[in-house]
Every structure is written in structure tokens, then in C-alpha cells.
Amino acid sequence: MQLVRRSMLSAAVLLALTACNGSGDNNIAPNTAPSAISGTKMWIPVQGTFKASDADNDSLSIVSIREGANSIAAQNGVYQLSNGTLAVTGLNFVFTPTKTTATSLTFTVSDGELSSSNTLTIAAAAGDPLQAQQWALKNTGQRAYSLSESAYAYMVELFKSFDQDEATAKKSATAQFARWEQVLVPGQDMNVPAAYALGATGQNTIAVVVDSGLELAHEDLEANILPNRSLNFIANVTNPTDPSPTSARGDHGTSVAGLIAAVGWNGKGGHGVAPDAKLIGMNFLSAQTDLAYFLSHGIPGSGIQSSEPLAVFNRSYGRTHPGAFEYDLLDEAVQEFSSVELRNGKGAVNTKSSGNSFQRGSRENNLCSVNGARTLGLTCYNGNMEPSQATPYYLSIGAVNSDGKHTSYSTAGANLFVSAPAGEYGDTAPAMVTTDQMTCLRGYSSFANADYYDNVIAGEPGYFASWYPFNSPGHADNPSCNYTSSFNGTSSAAPNAAGVIALMLSANPNLSYRDVKHILAASSTKVDPANAKVKLTLADGEFVAHDGWVKNKAGFEHNNYYGFGRVDAGKAVELAKAYTRNLGALKMSDWVNAADKPLALAVPDNSVTGAEISIEVTDDITLEGAQFKFNVMNDEMTLAVNAQNQLFKEFHTTAGIDLAIEVTSPQGTRSVLLSSKQALVMPAAGDVYYQRYILKDHVFLSNAFFGEKAKGTWKIKVLDANGANINATGGILNTKGYLNNKQPSIVTSAAVRVFGN
């Protein structure tokens, strides 16, 4: 027992000496050494370890971090440094640079009793000087060169010209700026750094910019451009692999390309959403033919191999025509090729800008202001008016602002898939900061554009410099005018979404184009959650022309302004990495007609009664989309020319403008295909034009039913939602006004086609 007692005592002493973390006289203080972090990139996390050890093998922990004289408090183990965040676990850390400045901090390590301090030196991270203004990537509330001091000064002078004294004018300008500044909302972005943190930067992907051109030698694009792979479709050019533009006042494609894949961390300009993606340019808009169109979908002969990691074709273009185009089966077959054959059969994604005609197009003149569409918040041109927006193989992309809400211009429709940042005009609200034709001799940032604005647009010297200071030659942040701060439109939204898709496919190259759609639908952000319905009062009731957000029975929420919401790169990449679903081959039904013979359903004027149609679908398909095809006629919907062979209609009909269509799925989800008050002015057209047709074999796409079951009864209602003349004038038909249609429009056919898994 004694021996036992002695032994136990020895053990107890030994244990006490070990457990007291050196409370005894023999404890040795921790030993530390200078630590350093270098070679970092903005927003890319790096792991490291504080150099510390303890001769006693005591457990060590970081007990303080000081940056200069400031002691920094950790929140959940994360220290907010002047140039990044430092997440600490034991002696390990993850540093994520948020600025390109260097710093040095003092860390203190303790064994519980004794401590030791040393320095952690953090070298400046590689970055891009304009990255901090790229709110679409990470929104900190930055102005992106809009709402500038020069603009403020302009406003003060403007108010003074209204006979306000200096003080009052400044007060007025300040109040106006405060209203405009409400669009600056931190956090309303694509969450791109989170994607980078997961290791996705666009590596091993290719994006094709189908546009006006692409300046191959641009300082911030060149390193990402695949050599000798671009196409110039203009016949007989010296180098058909060089689509570099010759335009004087900006090249659309060059700016689009920068949004997708401007080179990152090279100390030049900003960077693209997917800064490690590779680029090919095709100047389809500069020589539009069927051949160029086919090649721009990667058909044999385009130089694109089906084995290549071709992630996305971006198409920031479209037709803005005040009439409905017949669905084009030939175009659909071309679109299908890119989605089915490329990337070893997994398909390339096609992103398409939804259009900039929410408030107005160009050929309807004042129609959508006079008929109330603009005030009500109804889209003047519906995205579905353009056949390529209604195909199963393109993703239609809408545009949102730096407050997350709908831009003033983004064309709405049930066909929208997702939205992405694009902003307003870069003057009173942020637009995109992206690449521009190099030098101040050409481009959006150029002497030529300054002259154009000052002398043609505003008729006022200095206007351009006041409102677009970054674009004005001589700006300190844009000394060679190689960048612009005023690029916008759904032309910007589509490439931003394309960049996110490149990130997804760099994270998981096994995803098919349909997998990408599923992930985008599941991961996008519901912006503007309070987006309200728009209700119209007709003679006998109320018609909801815009539903706001609609949650379908599969749990997806869709909005005709936003699709499934704004793309979230971080979430999308996270889901991409974890994706295991197998969708199988695409199932697509035949067109299911409402009847075997032509219909003759009258659409009552100004009535919620409408013409009602039911179509039974028997296909067992989980929906990835549904298309609806209509023929709708009205004898007043005719096209004419005057003696000078100019389109002319002295008084035109409201028949097309008044048309509204709603669809209810078998599971009870409602989708508005046409809201009424849209610019359906011209008779339908396709390979020919169709007198007396509002819609001729016109196809609408709705994404609102994504994930629902297709099988069952689809209910369609076609309405006429107005009973009055519209006092709008001019436009493509040079009309003196629109007379309410005297005879009802007639639905002569309706059909449904569903597709999915």
C-alpha cells in the first residue's frame, strides 16, 4: 500500500506539473519567430501558421493581434485587418486579402501563463486597380465613378440656372444626390469572392463572345484570348482570326469580354467574373448572315472542337421589333447543336440578353408612356416577342441595379431565366466598370465620345466630363482610356451571368448545360422581395398583369422581372461542387394542340372573361420549361405602305397592344405570358409577314413552372385588357393614333410543348 501510495503521489505531482501549463517554476515561455505571407491575390484565401513553439509542449493559442498601435478584437475567431480578414484556429490561420496594401501585425502567443510576441508581415496582394469599383463582383456601396464631384458641381450650376442662390442650389443638389445615392446598397452583388474562395476562377473553361468585335490586343484581355481562334466574319479581311474593331466610339464586344474574363490580379484595369477563363471573339454583329450565325454556335468549321471545355456563348444582342416573330425552327436546330453536341455532349450554355426595352424600344414612339405601361411597371416589349428568347436552348438574362432591383430598361417576360447586375448609366447611378477600346482616340472613353456627347447629345461643352469623368480623357484612374465606367444594359447582365457559368464549370466540368440551369434556378437570389403585383381594372373585373414573385409547387420562385433572381456565384459554385444529380436525356414532348381543327375563339374586348383553352398533356415530365404556341388574328392588324413606299397607317388598332395571355399549370401555378400594354403594333412576321395576324405560330417560353410535373390539364386564357383608344402617335407606322379594336381578336390555335427530365 505504501508503495502504491508513493507511486500515486509521484503520478499526481507529474500530472500537476503537466496540467498547470507551467505554473511551476520550470515553465518555459513560448518561442515565436517572425512570420510572413506573400504571393497572395485579392479575395483568394491563403492558409498559414504562426511560427510558435513551446519547449514544454504546452498548448499554445493566439491571445492578441495588434496592427500598429491598434489591438484588434476577434469576432468568432476572425480578425478584421486593414487589408483583409484573418481567421485563426489555434496557430493556423486563413488570410483573405480585401485590399492590395501591405501590413504588419504583432501576434501574441500564450501557453496559458507565459506569452511571447512576434510579427506577421503580410505583403501586398496582387490585384487590379479598378477592382474596388466593380460592385457587381462585391458591392461595398461604391459609386463606380457615378455620382461624382463633377456631377454634383453640374447640378449646383443647374439649380442656380433656375434662379436659386448658391446655398440653396447646393442644398437642392445635395438633396437630389441623396435620393440618387439610395441605389448604393452594400451586399447587392453576385457574391463572386465566395466562388474564388472555393477555388473557382474560370480555369479550364472557354467563353465565346458573339458580338460586334473583340480587341485582341487589349492590355487586360490579351493574356486570356486563345490565339488564332477568334473569327472575323467580314469577307475578305486580311486576318479572319482578328475581329478587333475599327469603330470610333466604343466596341460593344470588347466591353462585354472584359465583364466575363478580363485578366485578374495583373495590376491592370479590373477583372472579369471568371478571370482565368479563356476567350474567343466572333464579330457576328458586324456581318450578320446565316453562315456567321451557324459558326457562332460552334458548328464544324468554326474551329471549335466538341472536346473543348467550351462553357458559354454570350449573346448580348437581339431584335427590338414592335411585333411578334414567328418561331424559327431552323434557328432552334442551330441552337440545339451548341447545347447538345459541344463539350463532349454536355453542351455549351448560351446566355442571351433579355433586351433594354422595358420602358421603350425605338419604333413604337411614345406608345408605352401614353398607354400607361411605364407608370404601371409593365414591360413595353416582352422578352417573348423575340423567338430566340423562347428557345429551350438559350438562357435569357435580365439586368439589376446596385440596390438589387430591376433596372429602368430590362425587358421582362416569363422567358427570363435569371438576372445579373448591369446597373444604370454610370452618371446618376453605377454602371459597369469594364474594358474599353485602348487609347483615348477611340472607345466609350475617348475624345471622340466626349465630342459626341458635348456637341450632339447635350449641345453643351463639358457635359461629358461632368457626368462621365472616368470616361473623359485625363482621368487619373484611367490615364490611357482603356476602361469605361458607363457600360450597361442587359448586354452587361448576360456576360456577368456567363462569367458565373464559367466559374461553375471550372468547379465541376462534368455539369451539363441543363445541370447548370438547375443550379442557377436553385442558387439565385430573390431580389426585390416586395416586388408588387400590377393589377388592371377592366370593364368587368380585375386582371393581374404582373404577378411579382410566384412560388411554384416545386418550390422555385420566379418573377417576370428577374427570372429566378440574381445569380450568386458563391452559392452556384458550392452547389456545382456538390452536384450529383443525373437528369438523364432531355425529354421533349410533341406540340400538343388544343384541338385537331382550327379554333375560332373570340376574345371579348376589355374583359376578364377572355377566351379560355384547356390542353391535356400526358407526358410524364418534370419540367425544365414549357412553351406555348398561338395564332391570334384580328382583321384590323394590317400593314400598309404609302405612295412613297413607307410604312403607314393613319389610325392603327389597339388589338395587339391590348392582348394578354395567362397560363395556369396542372399544379396550379400561374404565369403571365403577355401583360397587355406592350408594343405589339406590327402584324406578325417570320419568313414572310402575315397580314391580320397579331401572333402567327408565335412561341412563348415560361420558366415559372420549373420543377413541376407537366402531366395534366394546362389552362390558358387569352384576354383583351383595354377598351379605349390610345392617343399615342408616330412610330414605325407613322400613325396618328390607335383606335380601340372594333372587332374581337380571334384565337385560331393554341398548343403546348413541355421539356425536362
Added chain:
Amino acid sequence: MKLSTLFLATLVATTSPLVVAQTSTPADAATAPQTTFGVYQMQPALRAVTAEQNSGSQVVEQLGAMQVINNNQAADLADSKVQTNTVVRNVLTGELAVVTGRISVLSKDAASVKAVASRLGLKQLHSFNQGKVLMLQAGADTDLLAVTEQLKAISGVTTVRIDVLENKQESR
């Protein structure tokens, strides 16, 4: 880049819409536009040439590599045929376009199309999507309306389209 409406627009807006006359729609004094094919109307007073072929004529419109100029030897419309470099006008947009001499075909029976195309002297440029889409090249003097009619007559052919060079799509 699009132009901002800015605040000035709201400050100076003075919209005063006309009141539509409450009369019945007069019979259209105008007539329906005539087309040669599709939505296109032939423009025999114009012709398309390359810059190298243009010996100083004023360019009416530049379309890709083609320059549209006045045709000094204007042919009678009735005697004209649609062929490579024929200038046409899109009646919907009012824009000029130039016929390329190529024909796009969508069909379910590529073999039949190829056989007929060969008989018509059309060269196959491209075929893809399991042969559903074919692009054919006609000779410089081929009457494109005539050959397209024959192609449309083939069983299984859905679409036959005369390719034109045209600024249909716009950047956004």
C-alpha cells in the same frame, strides 16, 4: 453604352398627347407592301459590290464587306432574278440587305436534300445536327427563287431560307 435620360428629361418633359379623332378608320389609302421573297423586296436600282469593285460610286450603305451603290444599269424588276449580291429591302425594318448566294435548309431527310441540291448545282457548305441543317452555296448566276421552290418541294423539308447579309440584330 446607352444614353441616360437623366433628370433633365423629367424637368423638361411636356408631353401633350394628341386626342385621337373619334372617327372610323378610313380605308387605308396605302396598300400592302409587295415582297419578292419572305419579307424582302428586291431593289433593282441598287447593287452590291466589294470595295475593290467600287470604282468611285457613292456608297448608299455598308454591310459587312459589301457596299451598296446605285445601279446605273437598273434592270426592270420584272426581268430581275434574285441571285448572289442582289440588293433587297426588308419591308418590316426598312433596312437594306444583300443576298449572299447561300441557302439554309432544315429537313428530316438530308439525303434527299443533298441529292436534289446536287442536281440543282448547289454545293454543300455545311451539314450538322445529324444532317438536319444544311447550308448550300449557289452559283453566282443561279436563280435562287427557282431553286428554293424546288428544295421546298422535297418531302421532310421544314424550312428553306435564302441567306442575306443584313443588320437585323443589334447590340444591347
